[in-house]
Amino acid sequence: MPGKVEVSRVALYRAMVEQALDALLVLEGEHFIDCNPSAEKMYGLTREQLLLCTPLHLSAKTQFDGRDSLTAAAAYIALTKSGQPQRFDWASRKADGSLFTTEVALSLLDEDGRQCIIAVVRDVTERRQAELVARKKNEKLRILLENFPGGVSLIDENLRVVAWNNELLRMLDLPPALFQGQQPLAREVFEANIKRGEYGEFSAASDEKKLAKLMDIIQSDTPYSYERTRSDGSIIEVRGVPVEGGGFVTTCMDVTAKHHIEQEFRKQSLFLKAVLAHMPQGLSVFDAQLQLYLWNQGFLDVLNYHPDTIYQGVPFADLLRIMAERGEYGEGDIDELVNTRLQLARQFQAHQFERTRPNFHTHLVQGKPIHENGKLQGFVTTYTDITELKKVQMALSKANALLEQNIAERTTELRHTQDDLMRSEKLAALGSLVAGVAHELNTPIGNSLLTSSTLQAKTQEFAQKVDEGNLRRSDLNAYLQAAQHASELIEHGLKSAADLVASFKQVAVDQASSKRRRFHVSKVCHDVIATMMSKIRQAGLQISMDIPVHIEMDSFPGPFDQVICNLVDNAILHAFEGRADGHIQIQASMLDQDRLEIRFTDNGVGIPKENLSRVFDPFFTTKLGQGGSGLGMNIVYNIVTSLLGGDIRIDSEEGSGTSFIMQIPLFAPVNDTD
Incomplete structure (x- = not known):
């Protein structure tokens, strides 16, 4: 019957609702109108209490998404009423106020215009906690x-x-x-x-x-x-x-x-083994406990160790004992010899020494500690057989001694040769000086001779007139005037010759003797220039001197003369080629109370830049075969820098003349020549 079937179906649904494990709630408007026993159990409220509640009574203040429960519930209910069932997590609250997590499913029940919301609520607190734990584990x-x-x-x-x-x-x-x-x-x-x-x-x-x-x-x-x-x-x-x-x-x-690292390590190990095997020296490495860690064949060969006695980990003391028992360390108690060397080794200090063994072979022993990160790791030692090297060193020492002896002999010979050359240069300069002085003497002496001959003729003529008795006063006056004039001319000529001879004598004596004495620089320079005037005039040169007369030196006037002579000769030979207006100026001034500066300047052609550094070299000349020996300027340099104790430099620009600047102490240094 239709009625019975309908009642049975309602009863069936009621039974299903009553037996459901999930909480079932029916919401109409703002209040619940029905619920099942699971809802009573879940919230801890009776059916009557639940039917008096609204969703807010069973909810936390805020939800998981941050919204307040009223706003969130209204949104879900509105979507459900629009025909979109909803499923979401909800923070619920029990009667005792405790919160728990639920999964809520909302669906719409619309019957004859009456709309109700059916809520299915499941407690998922444990499941969500398990999921959270799982997520944390997965994370x-x-x-x-x-x-x-x-x-x-x-x-x-x-x-x-x-x-x-x-x-x-x-x-x-x-x-x-x-x-x-x-x-x-x-x-x-x-x-x-x-x-x-x-x-x-x-x-x-x-x-x-x-x-x-x-x-x-x-x-x-x-x-x-x-x-x-x-x-x-x-x-x-x-x-x-x-x-x-x-x-x-x-x-x-x-x-x-x-x-790649392993291959490189194997490669390096191979190379290391090859290096160790082919090293001419013996090599050993001991660890911090003085136990043998690494060695090569040269170690056995140099020290004559038997292969059976060498193995990794052998104590250093055992190897010392082998050497001591063979007499390598001389005579004495074996234990004492070993302990002495063992104590030195334990200091792990770098060392180097030579040791001649009983077989007369000499070994160079070099040791150095090994540190890593500031910590001692061991000690490496090399043993080099230097017997042949010692023989070579002895032979080389003898050869060096012989060579030094030969060099000393050759140096003495060279000095003698140089002295001979300098003497020859001095003699040549003195010969040139004599020739110039002789030429200079010819003029005053010749004039005096001519005047005396004229005076003699006048005297004979005057005597004849006296003998004949026809002497007149006018003749007497004329003779007296002629005699007076001739006497003046003869006196002037002979005085000039005497001054020139005195200058030459002083220059010649100074250059010949090279003795030390006090002299005025101005006087010496004037004397030497006076003896060279013939050569200077012949070259068509003008010479001027600006030397204070009060400057006095305690030095060697002869070598000083030679410096001036050689500078003049050098200027005549090199400075004025192709020039007719040559001029030489000699200036002197005090640098301080003890030093004098002399400038010898010409307005000649200057010195090429490439020759400046070679001017004072011996035998350097640009006039070889044309009067230049290459020794004049070398002699100047040697005299100024050694005997006179000064220095000399050149200031020259090609086409603009040359200056030789000498700075000389007023008191020459004392040397063997003194």
Whole structure:
């Protein structure tokens, strides 16, 4: 019957509502009009109490999204009434005020214009807490995976890649699309790499065999480890560890740099062994405990150790004992000899010494401590057989002694030769001086001779007139005047000759003797220029001197004369070629109370720049075969810088003349010549 069926259906729905584990609430307007027992149990309220409540009585003040409950509830109810069922998390409140998390589903019941909201509420507090814990664990796992220094992946019991990090994708250059939004099967990853030509370690196998080999590895229950050389040349070390219940944790490390370092280390080790084997010296390295760590064959050869006595870790004391027992350290108690050297070694101080062994071989022993980060690590020592070197050094020492003796002899000969050349140059200068003086004497003496002859003729003529008795007063007066004039001329000529002879005598004596005395610079310069006037006039030169008469020196006038003579000769020979208006000026001035500056300046052609540094070199001349010996300026330099104790420099510009500037002490230094 229709009525019975309808009642049964209502009863059935009521039974379902009553037995439902989720809380069911019917909302009409602002109040609940119905609920089930699960709702009473969930909120801790009776049915009557619940039917008096509004949604706000069963809610927290604010919701998870930050909205207040009234605003959030109104929004969800409005959407539900518009025909859009809602499902959301809701912060609920029990009768005792405690809060808990619920999942709420709202649906609209519209019957004959009457709208009600059916709310299905499930307590998800424990589930959300479990999810939160799981998320935290997953986040920690993700942080761990992303900060792992290599690639890492987790394959579950179904052979699906369920976890990985970005370093794995980068390192293996895996296709990103394979991992986006899904957990690929390990087979799919292997197949993608095989198609790209990866897994070169299985290059001899077909693609099917490669895949089968890889699947066998991850399906086994034993750890595995192998290296992959990728197509780009990088080397990946793959390690897998089985997980209880099925699956594998796989790690990948890029060991390309490690392989390169290992290869370089092996290469360097090979080179080190080759160097040690071919070193001419013996070498040993002891650690901080004075135990042998490293050595070469030269160590055994130089010190004559038997190979059986040398091994890594042998104490230094044992090796000292072997040497002591062989008499290497001389006579004495063996233990005392060993302990003495052992105490020195324990100081770990750098040392170097030579030791002649009983076989007459001499060894150079050099030791140096090894430090790392400020900490003593050991001691390295080299042993060099220098027996032949010692022989060569002795022979070289003898050769050097003989060479020094020969050099001394040749130097003495050279000095004698130089002295002879300087004497020859002096004699040549003196000869030139004599010739000039002789020419200068001819004029006053000749004039005096001519005047005396004329006076003699006048006297004879006067005497004849006296004898004849026809002497007149006018004749007497004429004779007296002629005699007076002749006497004056003869006196002037002879006085000039006498002055010239005196100057020449002084210059000649000074240059011949080179004795030290006090003299006035002005007087000496005038004397030497007077003796050279014939040569100066013959060259068509003008010479002027600006020398204060009060300047007095305690020095060597002879060498000083020679300096002036050589400078004049040098100017005549070199300075005025092609010039008719040559002029030489000699100036002297005091630098201070003890030093004099003399400038010898000409207005000649100057000295080429490339010759300035060679002017004072012996035998350097630009007039070889034309009167230049190359010794004049060298003599000037030697006299000024050694005997007179001064210095000399040149100031010259080609085409604008030359100045020789000498700075000389008024008191010459005392030397062996004195």
